[in-house]
Amino acid sequence: MSIFHCYHEVASGVISVTNLSSPLSVRIDVGSASVRLGIFANVLAAAATMVRPGKVYAADPAKRVLHDAKYAVFLKLYDQQAECRALMADFR
Numbered sequence: 001m002s003i004f005h006c007y008h009e010v011a012s013g014v015i016s017v018t019n020l021s022s023p024l025s026v027r028i029d030v031g032s033a034s035v036r037l038g039i040f041a042n043v044l045a046a047a048a049t050m051v052r053p054g055k056v057y058a059a060d061p062a063k064r065v066l067h068d069a070k071y072a073v074f075l076k077l078y079d080q081q082a083e084c085r086a087l088m089a090d091f092r
Contacts, residue, residue: 040046 035043
């Protein structure tokens, strides 16, 4: 199974698609292509049709302690991952 990560750079109109299961990555310049084809006057006009304002989520101060603890766990796991990669670096 392949897992993909998509990222849209609004200012440039570029969509990056990365297959997380392989080292391949694709960049698609959707905004500029649509401008060159005459579909939109400029990249900002193209981007305005591709993205819309989303929902705003406010932080819940009551859950601060929980999220701080989760972040502390994340930092420990990140450090452990770096240590494990260093141990295995000679075998790549």
